[in-house]
Amino acid sequence: MTADNSPQTSPTSADALSAASGDNLMDYPGNLFVVSAPSGTGKSSLVKALLELDSRLQVSVSHTTRAPRGQEQQGREYHFTSKEEFLAMVERGDFFEHAEVHGNHYGTSRHAIEDRIKNGEDVVLEIDWQGALQIKKIFPNAILIFILPPSYEELLQRLNRRGEDSPETIELRMANARIEVGQAQNFDFIVVNALFESALFDLKAIVHSQRLKYAAQRRNKSAVFRALNLV
Numbered sequence: 001m002t003a004d005n006s007p008q009t010s011p012t013s014a015d016a017l018s019a020a021s022g023d024n025l026m027d028y029p030g031n032l033f034v035v036s037a038p039s040g041t042g043k044s045s046l047v048k049a050l051l052e053l054d055s056r057l058q059v060s061v062s063h064t065t066r067a068p069r070g071q072e073q074q075g076r077e078y079h080f081t082s083k084e085e086f087l088a089m090v091e092r093g094d095f096f097e098h099a100e101v102h103g104n105h106y107g108t109s110r111h112a113i114e115d116r117i118k119n120g121e122d123v124v125l126e127i128d129w130q131g132a133l134q135i136k137k138i139f140p141n142a143i144l145i146f147i148l149p150p151s152y153e154e155l156l157q158r159l160n161r162r163g164e165d166s167p168e169t170i171e172l173r174m175a176n177a178r179i180e181v182g183q184a185q186n187f188d189f190i191v192v193n194a195l196f197e198s199a200l201f202d203l204k205a206i207v208h209s210q211r212l213k214y215a216a217q218r219r220n221k222s223a224v225f226r227a228l229n230l231v
Contacts, residue, residue, distance in 0.1 A: 030117030033124040037147035038177035040159040060125045066104035097131040129183040146187035150194035
């Protein structure tokens with residue numbers, strides 16, 4: 001971990017990925033939604049609720065070396081793995097991107113994403129902002145969504161109410177939150193989670209709107225576009 005405890009991302013080369021897959025990542029019919037937020041903002045709860053409402057969305061489960069929290073289960077929230085196994089996956093090139101965040105490693109499986117969007121599925125991915133920006137370079141059609149807390153004061157209260165972290169960890173998360181929030185300008189959409197129901201409505205609206213964009217419809221409804229001589 002670095003001295004300032006800021007997240008450190010080690011991206012996988014976009015050229016290497018394209019060469020490995022043999023495909024143009026922009027031509028896949030599925031949509032990739034990437035959601036990022038500071039810890040404690042409510043990202044996981046919002047994504048879980050969205051998945052329950054939208055049967056067309058599939059979650060991509062990331063790998064991590066951190067220990068499970070609360071009711072988290074292996075293969076549901078994360079693929080929990082040892083540091084040694086994680087680093088071996090890095091060496092094999094198994095990840096789109098991987099990062100060290102709060103002293104733990106996180107990674108996004110390349111094959112899990114590619115296989116789904118190739119088949120026209122819509123995938124939602126929860127990762128840190130650095131990983132999100134790297135995904136955008138590799139997959140330009142990815143839709144980046146950043147969830148903001150209504151204030152730093154409210155974020156601190158949520159972290160304290162969660163009761164999962166030590167005061168030192170909470171202090172670190174708050175320090176990193178100020179860095180992370182500053183990256184919101186690089187995302188396609190912003191959702192402010194002041195009221196959960198309103199934030200969920202906004203998240204649903206983003207997903208639905210993206211599916212209706214010309215480029216997305218052209219990829220997903222290619223037969224219709226060919227029949228109408230639009231391609």
